[in-house]
Amino acid sequence: MSFVVFCEHQNGELKKGSRELLSFAATTGESITALLFGPGSSEVAKQASRYGASIAFAGDSAEFEKYNPVVFAASASAAIKESGAKFLLASSTMMAKDLFPRVAGQLDTGVASDCTDLVFEGGNLKAKKPLYAGKCKAEVEFSNSPVQMVLMRPNQLPVADAGDESAIDVKAIEVVATEIKQITKEIKQGASDKVDLTEANVIVSGGRGMKEADNFKMLDDLADVLGATVGASRAVADAGWVPHSMQVGQTGKTVAPSLYIACGISGAIQHLAGMSGSKVIVAINQDPDAPIFAKSSYGIVGDLFEVVPKLTEEFKAALN
Template sequence: MKIIVLLEPSANGIKRSSLECVTAARNLGASTIIGYMYGGEASSANIAGEYGINDIAHTPSSEYSSTAAATSLAQFVKSEGADTVIVAANAAGKEMAPRVAVKLGAGYIADCVSLSVQSGNLEASRPVYAGKAKITVSVTTQTAVYALRPNVFTARKAETPTTVTVRTFTPQLTANDTRVKVKNIVRNEGKLDVLEADIIVSGGRGLKGPENFHLVENLAVKLGAAVGASRAVVDAGWRPHGEQVGQTGKTVSPNMYVACGISGAVQHLAGMSSSKVIVAVNKDKEAPIFKVADYGIVGDVFDVLPKLAEKISVVTGK
């Protein structure tokens, strides 16, 4: 097995979701693993050495184009004769990976939550039907592209770090390859996004109104968490759509998900049921959220959240 892992550059190195892909690739026992980075600074790749890969190809690019990135990655995979491509199933990965698969005549498996080698063949499993079922799949093609759900695989440093050698890969691009261009990125400044957070505190209809969300925000501050919301409160205009967790919002897998005043409709569970630890605060002890919770407090959010925030603050020092 010869694996190419897409390494997405971040402000200070490589995105954690890409490093998770590196660890997943190493766990498969591949003969060769090569990193490929499109755009960013070549020096960003150095951190990958700590995670056990030393051979990295870099294509400099000043303007991001998902189509150009897909063409470049596909050409690199061909030039290396690799059979397996692994990318993170984040916004950029989900956009470009299906194109890479079509270009390579490869099977594409989206949103993998596990990868394993079974009698010499790579098998992946992934949730379907909003997480109500899970399928095991494999490809019938020579080449395969896997997109891994972020924050499900763990990024582990290698026991002995290696020194990274970055080589430049120059793809053959035509004008057609740059027909989609990112002109601008608008960051939600000073606000942690639910897709990037280790801990999420979400509020639902039990908060009774937008003016009470400070209770959720305060608990989030004490936990260093992002603020999330249920569909009901987003539809009611209390919170922005970017915070919505669930089937029509974002799918998240944080280390801890705290659901406050959220009953736990199946559409909400679809977006958060792969969280590692789930905590629920709800005054209705029959609420479905308690069926998926590791820890629950049956009580009124107005009474419980301030006390919880205070006690957590003692532990976290925030």
Template sequence: MSKVLVFCESANGSIKSSSLELITAAKNSGLETVTCLLGSDAPTLAASSGNYGATSSVVCSDASLDAYNSDAYFNALEAIIEKVAPTIVLASGSAPARDVFPKLAAKFDSGVAADCTSIEFNGDNVKLSKPLYSGKCIADLDFQNSKIQFVLMRPNQLPVGEADASATASVEEVALPAKDLRVLIKEIVQGASKRVDLTEANIIVSGGRGLKEASNFKLLEDLADVIGASVGASRAVVDAGWVDHSMQVGQTGKTVAPSLYIACGISGAIQHLAGMSSSKVIVAINTDKEAPIFQKATYGIVGDALEVLPVLTEEFKKIL
């Protein structure tokens, strides 16, 4: 039977939800689902990938893979792909995956489809779609003459199946090939935010120029604390130096697809919409009832975000 290899990433001792989405999709395809994980916690996590439908897992638990290194990841994944011989390789479109998978695809004389928002399995082949031109049109993709179909999915696009704690995957180890690394990671500096990365977040509260000044982002932080959200921003306020670029959502920032996106004082420029319009529910708070964001919003509040946000925070505190 053809195999789907799912590259799983982890955070805080668990497989990321974006990877669980892919294991679920692979399992539902009816093809054999094999996961792969890298780093010292890989063997433990690999077994648990069976809870979501993987039958086996191949890991490389070399501690040098605990932090992302382009060359080392390439070497490990190349060895794993050679061992598993999959027809399809799925990964979430994280920064490491977007770096390493195009190189792997080239190595295996194959193509890579990135930033996909839907996937359908048709026998051994996949049919995909992805937004183009800031979401103005959707491209349908499939692979031609590609030995392996490498697919990078946008996070939060697919459902995660129910975990079956009694099902575990068999785990096999591969050694990290001893090849020279051209890049060494000397230090990793953790970003200031302790919140879930925007691309993985289930709820995002985002602020724009309508918040008037940087200190008013505190209102977003307060709401985010109560509802368990991450905090995003428009480019206008990033350019103004109010918040870090890592918080920018949009064409030149992050692409997000949370279950709930609350846009506060954001006009809804096409470049902002490009990064968040596939959110499942969009709530917009804006003083201007003609603001373009309302055309995309599921729910709209015409009002002053500086007044509405504290009320929302207090009301959520009562029920959560």
């Protein structure tokens, strides 16, 4: 009945999403195996022990330095098989979402990604996930699945208080050779050092009401004060004011921050679908009839070029 928890780490620290999942697995009372890739994995495995992992498969070797789907999938599959786990949990990150469906193919099992609710009941994982970009939700029921694989969105589950480091049996993940000639030639670091929209706790988003690309600087200022990530509506991404990677909505990113501040976004249904999972929504718009207000917690009707800078100052004062 044991769990494998895919533990992602950055700068030697377990990511919050991974700590959430270790904490969840620990509540089931089943044994926990941590699965880690990348340099320093054996060292980070010790942190996993503080949340209840007793075994770790760690891929420290150079082959695991850069993500390569075919190499990672074959090696992860072998490790999961060896662990004998019936459940696999991972954060719904770009790597996990790419990797685990392939692993699921190798293990002849099912996988559910982007889940927002998770319980362990009667020896089965029951996850809920938003469908139609959040227009409804449904429960995922597994069948014919030797390993039930659930990828959870970050920020959905509580993190337990870390215990003391305990003994953890760290095994090296062996690099499994594949016939497929695929290499990761290069990783081009992105310009943004901000948290990705999909993981962000606060998002400041701009729409057509921003009038032109240069005005997004105003949102950057607000975002800096809040430690937020900047997003945008489809209209402005399509207009080329911002890159597509910043687009929130059904054909962009689905987000679920604690706070979403929509500036000059009228609220097309496809945008609302992508951000309606936000806990608190603030809308600033000149048009009192803009559909965004109906989905918001708080609304300000006004000229955003006047409101946003004042709001930035107010937050600055409040947060200092």
